[in-house]
Amino acid sequence: MKMTIDDRELEVAEGRTILQALDDAGLLMNGIDIPHYCWHPKLSIDGSCRLCQVEIEGMPKLQIACNTPVADGMVVRTKTEKVRKAREGVMELLLVNHPLDCPICDQAGECKLQDYAFEYGAVGSRSREPRRALKKNVTLGPTIVFDQERCILCRRCVRFCKEVTGTRELGVFNRGDASIVDTHPGAPLDNPYSMNVADICPVGALTTRDFRFKVRVWFLDEKDGICTGCARGCNVLAGVTKNEVQRYVPRRNDAVNDTWLCDAGRLSYHEIASPDRLRQCLVRAADGVLEPTDFAAAIDTAASRLRRLIEAKGPEVVAGIASAHATNEDLFTFKNFLEALGADTAGVPVALGESDEILVEAEKAANAAGARAIGFGDAAPVVERIRSGGVEALIVLGHDILDERHLGGTGELAALDSVIVLDLHQSDLHHVAHVLFPVRHAAEKLGTLTNSAGRVQRVRPLVEPSWTAYSEGEVITRLGVALGLPGFEAAGYDPRAAARELSRRNPAFSGIDLETVGAAGRLLVAVPRPAAGEDD
Ligand code: SF4
Ligand code: SF4
Numbered sequence: 001m002k003m004t005i006d007d008r009e010l011e012v013a014e015g016r017t018i019l020q021a022l023d024d025a026g027l028l029m030n031g032i033d034i035p036h037y038c039w040h041p042k043l044s045i046d047g048s049c050r051l052c053q054v055e056i057e058g059m060p061k062l063q064i065a066c067n068t069p070v071a072d073g074m075v076v077r078t079k080t081e082k083v084r085k086a087r088e089g090v091m092e093l094l095l096v097n098h099p100l101d102c103p104i105c106d107q108a109g110e111c112k113l114q115d116y117a118f119e120y121g122a123v124g125s126r127s128r129e130p131r132r133a134l135k136k137n138v139t140l141g142p143t144i145v146f147d148q149e150r151c152i153l154c155r156r157c158v159r160f161c162k163e164v165t166g167t168r169e170l171g172v173f174n175r176g177d178a179s180i181v182d183t184h185p186g187a188p189l190d191n192p193y194s195m196n197v198a199d200i201c202p203v204g205a206l207t208t209r210d211f212r213f214k215v216r217v218w219f220l221d222e223k224d225g226i227c228t229g230c231a232r233g234c235n236v237l238a239g240v241t242k243n244e245v246q247r248y249v250p251r252r253n254d255a256v257n258d259t260w261l262c263d264a265g266r267l268s269y270h271e272i273a274s275p276d277r278l279r280q281c282l283v284r285a286a287d288g289v290l291e292p293t294d295f296a297a298a299i300d301t302a303a304s305r306l307r308r309l310i311e312a313k314g315p316e317v318v319a320g321i322a323s324a325h326a327t328n329e330d331l332f333t334f335k336n337f338l339e340a341l342g343a344d345t346a347g348v349p350v351a352l353g354e355s356d357e358i359l360v361e362a363e364k365a366a367n368a369a370g371a372r373a374i375g376f377g378d379a380a381p382v383v384e385r386i387r388s389g390g391v392e393a394l395i396v397l398g399h400d401i402l403d404e405r406h407l408g409g410t411g412e413l414a415a416l417d418s419v420i421v422l423d424l425h426q427s428d429l430h431h432v433a434h435v436l437f438p439v440r441h442a443a444e445k446l447g448t449l450t451n452s453a454g455r456v457q458r459v460r461p462l463v464e465p466s467w468t469a470y471s472e473g474e475v476i477t478r479l480g481v482a483l484g485l486p487g488f489e490a491a492g493y494d495p496r497a498a499a500r501e502l503s504r505r506n507p508a509f510s511g512i513d514l515e516t517v518g519a520a521g522r523l524l525v526a527v528p529r530p531a532a533g534e535d536d
């Protein structure tokens, strides 16, 4: 069907409402502004706020754009005087009871009531009655604080808990101008996706305990990132100030996470600045103690240990453990390194945990699918070979190999000649490692991660560690150079060049590199493509 909106012609699929049609075309609030509170692209239609009224040719009254289906040939106007007056009327009614909290409200700066009051609000109030006095600063559950006075009754939060999580903790109580949103008696707002209600609340009624009063939002630099909590690879906007990530909020990607994040993933940004990050290169001295050292000395020690062992026993005694937390480019470099070395034993351990039917995946790493597509198989054969005494040197990325499903501890590594560790965090590997390198978090480096559906997504540095840290690709490249391996003649590691080479050499990554991957990601060639419209 065809419709015209503000003199712009649009093709619209049958059965879509005016707001849905604009959203499908990427024009809503991005060329054509129709203010709205209760409508949300991923929730059912409520039609309660009345802010989205528009004029439709041939209809005597204004209609709400969120619940009016497009008809072929429909002509819609969003900027007429009649529409403006209606928006002003709606705003006046909403502001009758809204407290003058902006200076102390954490939503200020990203509040739709503030924005539309600025555009459509009256300068003064005609109301003589006092505003409603309701609950302030109520803890609704472990993650959310509620200010009932600020609620504009759009019911987005209620619909979210009913339609997305199915937990139904929130409801609208009473009738008419006595209506309030609240939790059902004895049922706190406590579900694994509870913090999404703060994102969808258009005002400062629902705020997260994690971010509340931490920093004013206008001080945040918002950068695109990927959650690394599980194999879903949800798209996030990271709010950064003073070189520190202050929060994650969802970034819409209909092919990955719609507009949601699980609470655990949302809070996973805390691990970026966690006190247990590995912050320096360490080498085990002759007295058995791990001593801090510089990068060059750590590379020399690791290279000389490997060289000595390979000269004596051949490269077959060297094994590699890849990390499903490293980028595709890091892992491709590691794969090339192991091949150039002649080490034929390698695998990738992946930590497992709970999953659900909304977003959360059982694999608790962001790049397990990428590691497999690059050629790292299961870690079981490596573990087997370590146990049978066939391995004397292990180069290990991350510490997931210590999981119960794999080694179950460091005991079997204690007898190895050399254990070279590249890791983000301190772990029990410290007890057996001979050389340790601190590596960068995915939020601190450039590269790509492949999610469980085979979608390759870009990460860029959101922050710079305050200590010297390296990407795994950088450490491995320097080690390759120190060992004089073929293909490792150049001193530097360049993730862009690694991505191009991966795309050239691995058919699954054909046509995908850091320049072409785009904000929404691209599907691996070898993975069956989902239904039309899902890919970018
Ligand atoms: S708390 Fe927020 S999301 Fe929930 S009904 Fe009120 S304004 Fe809407
Ligand atoms: S579902 Fe997975 S990727 Fe998405 S936010 Fe949660 S942990 Fe992160």
Ligand code: FES
Pocket: 035, 036, 037, 038, 039, 046, 047, 048, 049, 050, 051, 052, 053, 064, 065, 066, 067
């Ligand atoms: S957005 Fe249409 S009535 Fe609320």
